[in-house]
Amino acid sequence: MNKKFWYLTKMSFNKKAKSKWFIITNIILLIFIVALFNISTIIEFFGGDFDSKTKLIVVDNASVYDIFDANLETLNEDDDFEITLGNENVEDIKENLSNDELIVVINGDNEEYLTSELISNEKIDSLTYQIILQALNSTKSVVGMMSEGIDANVLANISSNITIERTILNEENNTDENMDMVMSTVFPTLILPFFMLIIFLVQMVGGEICEEKTTRSMEIIIGNVSPKMHLMSKVLASNLFVILQGILLILYCVIAYLVSLALGGASIGSMVDVGSILDMLNLSSIGSSLIIVIPIAIVMIILSFVAYALVAGILASMTVNIEDFNQLQTPIMLISLAGYYLAIMAAMFDGSIFIRIISYLPFLSVFISPTLFILGQVTVIDMIISLVVLILFIYVMLKFGLKVYKAGILNYSSGKVWSKLFKAIRER
Amino acid sequence: MLIVKNITKKYGKNVAVDNLSFAVADGEIFGLLGENGAGKTTTFRIIMGLLEANAGEVTLDGKKIDYNETDHIGFVTEERSLLTKLSVQEQIEFYGTLKGLEKEEIDKRLDYWLDRFEISSYKTRKIKELSKGNQQKIQFISAIINEPKLLILDEPFTGLDPINVKLIKDAIYDLKKKGTSIIFSSHQMEYIEDFCEKLVLLVKGHAILEGKLSDIKSNYAKKNIMVKGSNIEIDAIKKIKGVISVTENQGEYCIKVEDKSIAPKIFNIVKKGDVTKYDVADASLNEIFIEAVGGIHE
Structure with a gap:
């Protein structure tokens, strides 16, 4: 059975990674990122000049x-x-x-x-x-x-400006006000690709399940592997796919930076003044926070990808065509969009209990929890609570969502989606 | 051997399959008939292990059907279950691997069947580029690539011209000879009459006719008397008690009678004319089907 699982995963991954649209999208992304890093050279080439006095x-x-x-x-x-x-x-x-x-x-x-x-x-x-x-x-x-x-x-x-010596007595909340500047400049750029990857992931899982359902291939597939194995293969394949896409994005940035060095022009790096941002990072003691936040954030990102993929798969199982799925996935997209904006604006919510609770919620926690931690608004304990809640959510999805998936993938009636969902959950 | 024993499947208050039993021996073709919504698809899904019956059990060679057993089952669904963006080779490798076959074995068998169905040149073509008939052939190949012990055929001739129907029919007969148990479902009764030794007729999930096709037909009282010739007193025949209807098609009369005891009375009238054909035949399966299903609805 393991052989079938790995085959399904490989098949699903290859279908996306070897598709024309994936190659075209990545060529466009590479061109776009290289262009962005070398925008002043391009403008100079067409007659403009960022360096003109x-x-x-x-x-x-x-x-x-x-x-x-x-x-x-x-x-x-x-x-x-x-x-x-x-x-x-x-x-x-x-x-x-x-x-x-x-x-x-x-x-x-x-x-x-x-x-x-x-x-x-x-x-x-x-x-x-x-x-x-x-x-x-x-x-x-x-x-x-x-x-x-x-x-x-x-x-x-x-x-001259007054000299301020800054002291924060709460050791757990010892990040200073320089972080606001870091958050407003660096963070939106860092989490935007993550938001994009979630969209890729949801659409990949949902699109494939919808395709298999609408072509009735599902009857043959589920006749040979269990619904659980089928869904898990989709979850794994989609996670591997977005991780690949994420690595490619990082690679494109490195290529773009090397190109800008080779061209000798003003890169986007010099435009946003990386040096001053690094100074700010040093000033704000973020370095020590990153040692804690990065491992937890990586685990949280992977588990959130799993959660998003599970929910997308379960929702797709209840639909009968891609239009239905597009409607059902809209709430997921809105939730992740809300998470993205809340993370960007997190610095404004200092001390808010509401935003702290929001940071525990699956789907949102991956955006907000690490942000609040870097800002010193939550502690490691809060991040671990977010992780535990996320793991519990995945467990619930596996326990009850799989029932919905099993009932949904062979059901072609288009009405009463929510009634079908609750009925499937109640069934033993 | 497939044994379906007293299976019942309910969806809420609706009974989709009601205490259905039948058996399909090795090398036997079994017909599963019924109008739309009669419970055929539900029965197939229970046999495939896709649905769990509320009662009863299904065994293949004495074993309850699980994901190990489904490796030995082939299924041609009524609607084409092909991933149309894949090539023929990718599609068959996909389903073949899910049946537990190795790639080399799948490719070997695929080459054989593509050659036999005269579509070898389509091996690397995308499914969506093929005609409906060729897609149906690929669907058939995907169902038999694992050389199944049990083959379920739900409308396998959809979209095929007579030449291609013959190609598939020959393949089905070959599988039968090799001992494959085959369940055949179609709305085209001539195929059922052609193929099946035994059948069950489902109406609203309940079996209303079952047994050997020959027994079902001979036990069905109404007969058709086929008469051809000239100077035949048709009006006199119509007046005989027990004659249901008389229809003419290209000089040949079809006289439907309540039972075979009417036949001698008709023969006495017919022999006065210049008769070239007189044949007492069983009613067609189509007529039996319509009457049986219609009777239940009434």
Whole structure:
């Protein structure tokens, strides 16, 4: 019987992994990920340029050019600006102004020390505006300081940020506020592929069972292997398939990164500033959390895949065509979507009992529980509770869901789906 | 030998199969008849072990049917049970492996049957690309690839032209000769008359006729008298008590009578004309079926 189980699993896995759509999807994914990692090189190739500098033409009517230049230099970490002193009349400069040029007119003022006018052909991006604004404010401060005879050190001490030494007495909840930044930048990207894999998994299991049912092959298959073996082979094959797809996605990211290194362009890695994220990870003591969270999360992911596959299989057994299955799988999709968004927004729910309880629920726990743990909102015990609940759910699915599956796969009446389900559960 | 003993299957209050019993010996073709919804599919599913009967038991060669025994059963379902995206070879390997066969053995047997059914060139073609008739042949091959001890045929000739019907018929006779027990179900009574030595007729899950086909037909009182010739006094025949109907088809009269005792009276009239044919025949299975099923409904 083991031979039949492994054969069914292999057959089911190969049917997906060797299908045209799988190959096409992966080619598209590879191209998309490589393109995303090398977006600036691509834009440059078509004539755009992320590295092009904004040219600032300063019309200095207050004799503060050197101060402004120095301040801008300090703020211009990525070397995005090229600054020149405009010697012509403003109107003359305006006439020849190109789209990558800005005119900053700086005027002296008796009350406000300095006023300024910013002139451009088009609307400018907010980051550029903020940097210029900050440079002008700093210049104004220096001018004001000199006018009022204030010592530079005194001003620096007044205007600097307050120094905070952070201490959290609860050792189990010792992650700090830097995690919010990590969660908002890194986490949505990390769990999006997982959400995609769940969709693949549910559709693979459901689609195959529906196909076997609608073609009446099910009668022959179930005549030779038990419904339990049949369902388990689908669950295993679909899990292996999504794990393969997950590994391929990681591989594509590595390839994309290597391509970006080879091309020497600005990669998405440099755009999101991996270095600063790593700094944040260090600051936030996430490293020690990851040692605990990763093994538990891996077990939880695998068990959640099993749970999703079981439910998809059981639901598919009650349907008579793929349209019925698409309707029945919608609630699963919505639940996993809710889990995805709750995980992204988890940082907002600090201390909420509701979100803590939600993190115990199967289907949602895989998204929310590890997130809350990294944020320090739940403990290892809570994660273990989520795991236990998940295992119990799988046990219930195997005990009662299999009855539904056994009754459903050979039933072709389209009405009273829920009545059939409860009747099958009650049957001994 | 297959023995079905007093099986009953209920779905809630509905009785799908009611205390049904029959036996199919090795090398015997057995007919299971019934109108739609009579309980044939339920009976097949119970035999295959797909459904559990509420009462009774089914044994094959003395053993209760489980997943080891189903390796020795072949089943041609009424609706085609083929995964149409697979190729012919993949499909047969799939079902063959589920029957516990090795790949090499499956391929050897597949080549033989494809050659015999004159479709060797379709081995690597997808099922969905084949005609209905060829799909039916593939379904038949998938059911017999394991050289079954018991073969269940539910409408095996669907979509086949007469030439291909003959190919399948010959294959069925060969299996019979090798000792395979065969259960045959069809709505086309001429196939049942052609194939089956014994049969059972189900109405609402209950067996209303069972036994040897020859006994069923000879015990059925109504007869058909076939007469051909000229100057036959048909009106006089119609007036005889016990004559049910007289119909004509291409110069041949079919006179249905209540029982065979009417035959001499008809012969006395017929012999006055120029008769070239006079034959007292049993009623067809089709007529027996219609009357038996119709009688129950009335």
